[in-house]
Amino acid sequence: MRPHRFLTATACAAALTVLPLAPARAQQGNLRERLEARGLPAELVDGVAAAAAEAEARGLPTDPLADRALEGWAKRVPTARILSVVRQFVGRMGEARETLRTTGLSAPAGDLVAAAAEAMSRGMNAAQVADVVRAAPASPSAAPSLRVATALSAQGMEMDQAVSVVAEAMHNRRGVEQILDLPSMMRAMQARGMTPPEIGNQLRLGGGPGGPGSVLRPGAGPGARRPGPLGTGPGAGRPPNQRPPRVTPGTL
Amino acid sequence: MSRHGFTPDEQRYLDGGPHGDVSGAGRAAADALVRAAEAYRDSIPDVGARLDAAVLGAVRARPRRARRPWRWAVDGRVRPLWIPLAAAAAAAVVWLGVPRVPAPSSSPVAAVRVADTVFVQFRLAAPAARTAAVAGSFNGWDPESVPMVRDADGAWVVTLPLPLGEHRYQFVVDGTVWRPDPTAPAQVDDGYGGTNSVIVVGPKGLVRT
Amino acid sequence: MRSVTFGSVSESRDGTGRPTDGSLVRAAQGGDADAFGVLVERSRRDFGRYAVAMLGDADAAADAMQEAFIRAWDALEDCRDPDRFRSWFFRILANQCRTALRRRHPAIAVDDVEVAAPDRADAAAERSELAARIDAALSTLTPEQCEAFVMKHVEGRSYDEMVALLGVSDDALKMRVYRARDALRGLLGDAR
Numbered sequence: 001m002r003p004h005r006f007l008t009a010t011a012c013a014a015a016l017t018v019l020p021l022a023p024a025r026a027q028q029g030n031l032r033e034r035l036e037a038r039g040l041p042a043e044l045v046d047g048v049a050a051a052a053a054e055a056e057a058r059g060l061p062t063d064p065l066a067d068r069a070l071e072g073w074a075k076r077v078p079t080a081r082i083l084s085v086v087r088q089f090v091g092r093m094g095e096a097r098e099t100l101r102t103t104g105l106s107a108p109a110g111d112l113v114a115a116a117a118e119a120m121s122r123g124m125n126a127a128q129v130a131d132v133v134r135a136a137p138a139s140p141s142a143a144p145s146l147r148v149a150t151a152l153s154a155q156g157m158e159m160d161q162a163v164s165v166v167a168e169a170m171h172n173r174r175g176v177e178q179i180l181d182l183p184s185m186m187r188a189m190q191a192r193g194m195t196p197p198e199i200g201n202q203l204r205l206g207g208g209p210g211g212p213g214s215v216l217r218p219g220a221g222p223g224a225r226r227p228g229p230l231g232t233g234p235g236a237g238r239p240p241n242q243r244p245p246r247v248t249p250g251t252l
Numbered sequence: 253m254s255r256h257g258f259t260p261d262e263q264r265y266l267d268g269g270p271h272g273d274v275s276g277a278g279r280a281a282a283d284a285l286v287r288a289a290e291a292y293r294d295s296i297p298d299v300g301a302r303l304d305a306a307v308l309g310a311v312r313a314r315p316r317r318a319r320r321p322w323r324w325a326v327d328g329r330v331r332p333l334w335i336p337l338a339a340a341a342a343a344a345v346v347w348l349g350v351p352r353v354p355a356p357s358s359s360p361v362a363a364v365r366v367a368d369t370v371f372v373q374f375r376l377a378a379p380a381a382r383t384a385a386v387a388g389s390f391n392g393w394d395p396e397s398v399p400m401v402r403d404a405d406g407a408w409v410v411t412l413p414l415p416l417g418e419h420r421y422q423f424v425v426d427g428t429v430w431r432p433d434p435t436a437p438a439q440v441d442d443g444y445g446g447t448n449s450v451i452v453v454g455p456k457g458l459v460r461t
Numbered sequence: 462m463r464s465v466t467f468g469s470v471s472e473s474r475d476g477t478g479r480p481t482d483g484s485l486v487r488a489a490q491g492g493d494a495d496a497f498g499v500l501v502e503r504s505r506r507d508f509g510r511y512a513v514a515m516l517g518d519a520d521a522a523a524d525a526m527q528e529a530f531i532r533a534w535d536a537l538e539d540c541r542d543p544d545r546f547r548s549w550f551f552r553i554l555a556n557q558c559r560t561a562l563r564r565r566h567p568a569i570a571v572d573d574v575e576v577a578a579p580d581r582a583d584a585a586a587e588r589s590e591l592a593a594r595i596d597a598a599l600s601t602l603t604p605e606q607c608e609a610f611v612m613k614h615v616e617g618r619s620y621d622e623m624v625a626l627l628g629v630s631d632d633a634l635k636m637r638v639y640r641a642r643d644a645l646r647g648l649l650g651d652a653r
Contacts, residue, residue: 038392067389068443074393075430077444085443122440147418151452154438180416181454187437257643266642267620267635281646284591288649289614291588292595296615297519299509299526301502306523307530308498314534316492 031066040073047083051090060093061110064117092117099126103133115143122150128163135167141176145169151183152200155190161200168204258282302404313383313399315427369413370453374423376400376408376433381425384408388421388448395424416455420448486543489534497537501530504550514611515558515604517596525561529554551626559604598648602641609637610645 031052035045048069052062065086072082096116100108108116116129124146132149136142145166152162169179182203189199262278264271266286274282374386384400387393390412400408400423408423420440423431432439436449473484480499488496505526512522533540533550540549599607612618612626623634 038394067392071389071393071442072444074387074395075442075444075446076428081444121443144417148452150440151418151438151450154440154450177416177455180452181456183437183452184454184456258639258646263635263639263642267638285642285645285649286614288591288595288645289610291591292514293510293615293617295589295592295596296510296513299505299513299519299522301505303505303509303523303526304498304502307501307527308494310527310531311497311501311534312494314531316490316534316537 031062034066035069035073038070038073040069041079044069044073044079044082047079048086051083051086055090055093058090058094059107060090060097061114063110064089064093064114089117089121092121095126096120096129099129100133102126103130105133109143112143112146115146119146119150123153123159124150124163125159128159131163131167132170135170137170137173141170141179144176145179148179148182152186155183155186155196157186157196157200161197165200165203305402305404309402313385313401315383369415370455371411372414372451372453373409373411374400374421374433376423376425376431377406378408378423378425379406381408383426385424385427386410386412386421387424387430388419390414390419390421395427395430414453416453418450418452420450422446422448481544482546483544486537486540486546490537490540490543497534500546500550504530504547504554507547508551508554511608511611511616512554512558514599514615515607516561517600521561522558525557526554529557532557548626552628555608555627559608562604562607594649595645598645601648602644606637606641606644609634610641613638 032045032049035048040048048065052065055062055065068086068089069082072085093113097108097113099120100112100116105112112133116133119129120126128149129146132145133142136145149159149162149166152165153159157165165182166179169182185203186196186199189202190196194202258266258281259274259278261272261274262282265274265279266282376384378384385395386398386400387395391397398410398412400410403409420442421433423433425431430446432447433449436451438450439447440450442448473480475481480496482500482503485496485500489500509522509526512526513519516522516525529550533553536553540546542549599610602610608627609623612623613620618626620631620634623629624631627634
């Protein structure tokens, strides 16, 4: 039944629209179906499927091809251009896999091949890819590390330095989660006026945005973390389908 | 009557129509009920004219076609919610204890973490836009499945739960104009002659500068 | 001023010169969000009190109304009689309110309601206490009774209006209202 009191006020600084989102990799289904479901024309679907068939035959992942095709189609890029990009990426993935093999991985996982190919498209060279991958204690952290390095580079850090920041972090036993925090930390430091080289040095020394004294919890794995200001306790955030508790302005 | 209640005449009296004898305790009770209802009516807060703008914003993002916005696989239902700023929303801005530098354009992307997904708020200032949406690696670049709505300040906003890791995206204005996010931390070539905005969602969320 | 629509003749403005609901609905069906916005404003004024009284909470009422407006927008082609948009919309809203009511936790007993005892017996304090008691008492009614009482005594609608809005027979509505009154009399007591 209805609650028995009116609330005195509504605290609403912004109208938030929260939409639940299906996981990006939820559609593991047939590549053709995935493209057709989005209305891609037959010619384009055929072309991508052909490229995917080649990739598959070579033992390379095909999801990134569909992703690129969907992106191009959504952006109204002409079919020929999309196919050119897709085919080119197949070639990149082949190169990436070769590079990964030089690090000792005889059968690198599809996601890692894709991440390496992506990183190489963004300017990381083979040696740098190898550096990151060799520093990864276990394969699963290699792919995110590559992406973090390219993100740092996209934020203005020299690729060499970005790679060594990430490699260093892994050598120091930082977990994937901490590595994923690096781009945000860089941004925070940029906001304080630090230059990318300064930031790179600080991050390599294990310092956080607060200076050398604030460290990245050296040696601590994810389980040892204290909940930060967000924490994961009550009130930290709610899945979109639950009604959040209502607050009055004074409590914010 | 053996139970608390009004006689048929008292009910008709309360209906405001012709009635028989109504007096004494029954009448007093009926009058009291009416008075109480009036007092209650006068105490009811207004639902607020702000609702109009919120609805209009939500409706503008839903062009009138038979097609429905894409559905969340588990819930089977997607709808914008006018959520008063409560715990989840209050945490939509992430502060890492970093002193805040007043910047002319603050980051539009702010985030809150719950387990391995982070609620990320996307924000776009586009006053002339009729519709706005986000499209990116997290939704197959679909320009229609994540509509944004205007908040009280007129900015376009939407909050999404995103898994940890890298995400690339652009805004799509008026259905066809693709724009990167001017205040995202990183921009990269999309391979098609355009630029994608990049965010890396870590467990602490994203830093708002 | 009359405007002629293909296939039929309809009024687009009422006696005071404002656009009629019907003309706004037709425009909105064609995709005119601003026309829908006017309907939203009018409907909110008409039914906002109902929603707040039903749900006991302005926030919940706003949520329910927003949801109802969005559903109305999505299903606008189902509004067969555009001139009676508000009745059609009301059904959607009433549905939302009833659903919201069912989802809530059970009502608290009226006795548990803490109503500040007035230190002086002034009219304002008394009215505020009465309002609080009704508020609490409504929580104990079924959604249908609550709705009927709210429409009759809080909104002050006639039975005819209620029949038109709810699509329920006059007799059935009276039964709900009578039961609600009986329940409330019992809860409020015969004091004052």
